[in-house]
Amino acid sequence: MTAHDLRGGTVPAGGLADGPVAVLANPTAGRGRHRDLLPAILDRLSATGRDVRLLAADSAAQSRAACAAAVAEGAAALVAVGGDGTVHQALQAVAGTDVGFGPVPAGTGNDFAVDTGFPAEPLAAAQAVADALAAGRTRPVDLARLSAADGTVSWYGAVLAAGFDAIVNERANRMRWPRGPRRYDLAIVVELARLRPRRYTLRLDGRPVDVDAVLVAVxxxxxxxxxMRICPAADPTDGLLDVVVGGRFSRPALMRVKPSIYRGSHVLHPLVTTYRARTVELAAEGITTYADGERSAALPVTITAVPGAVRLLG
Structure with a gap:
């Protein structure tokens, strides 16, 4: 029996193929606080009896290329040790394939791993991945497929930011001073001073919705x-995308509502509207999106929920 491969071929149904386990590790994730755990993580994976190969990569581009090469060369599984950025690069290689994927959360942001049921503690997550490897067990989870205006296609697992948060990230990435988290704090101050609602055009499964908003997340x-539970009702197994729109917030109102995002209660605010769709077309002027915290495509984009696009180990 075979199942459809989202890249256009077929994959074996059930179980995990024979082959090595490729490991992508970011030693700088989480400011390096979990760097010393890598040998123990590799030991847990090796105890499954599979050949474990640590990938060499010093940048996001090299990480993506190394993961793609490992999958092309027959890796049965790919394990990403790091935060959401590391996971994001790895997902580009495994999305739509039968290759098992294991995120081991070791970054500042570990949203995809935690939201898909992995322990937040790295060694516990590595053991969960190792147990699944030993049993040959995977489970399907959805991903979002992002199509840019130039035809480029990429994937993300957690959230696409396309509002104030994306603008702040873009500002921070252009700044050369200060270093560290203070740069992001300063970017928030600068962009708050410039805050204004923008006109967004959405099509939700073909239904048009025009809104003035300061925050849009998919x-x-x-x-x-x-x-930060920006899309608190989102379920990565329901075949749908959750869209959260924060409307014409003033600067004081936006700062007041921000703490409630960690609880997910911001969606109760009268200026916040939520939608659910399989396909989201999103357009606005002057916005570069961030997916899984990584700089992504400029608007307009089309985002499609792809059921079971990745097979998680655990």
Whole structure:
């Protein structure tokens, strides 16, 4: 029996193929606080009896290329040790294939791993992945497929940010000073001073919706930014995307509502509207989106929920 491969071929149904386990590790994730755990993580994976191969990569581009090469060369599984950025690069290689995927949360933001049921503690997550490897067990989880205006296609697992949060990220990435988290804090101050609602055009499964908003997020999972439950009802197994729109917020109102995002209660605010759709077309001027915290495509984009696009180990 075979199942459809989202890249256009077929994959074996059930179980995990023979082959090595490729490991992508970001030693700088989480400011390096879990760097010393990598040998123990590799030991747990090796105890399954499979060949474990640590991938060499020093940048996001190299990480993506190394993962793609490992999958092309027959890896049965790919394990990403790091935060959401590391997971994001790895997902580009495994999305739509039968390759098992194991996220081991070791970053500042670990939203995809935690929201899909993995322990937040790295060694516990590594053991869960190892147990699944030993049993040859995977489970299907949805991903979001992002199509840009230039035809480029990518995937994300957690949330696409396309509003104030994305604008702040873009500002912070352009700044050369200060270093560290203070740069992001300063970017927030600068962009708050410039805050204004923008006109967004959405099509939700073909239904047009025009809104003036300061915040737009499209979630496959509930959280981004290290536990901010921006799309609190999102379920990565329901075949749908959750869209959260924060309307014409003033600066004081936006700052007042921000703490409630960690609880997910911001969706009760009268200026917040939520939608659910399989396909979301999103357009606005001057916005570069961020998916899984990584710089992504400029609007307009089309986002499609793809059921069972990745096979998780655990």
């Amino acid at each position: 979630g496959n999972c509930a959280s981004y930014g290290g536990g």
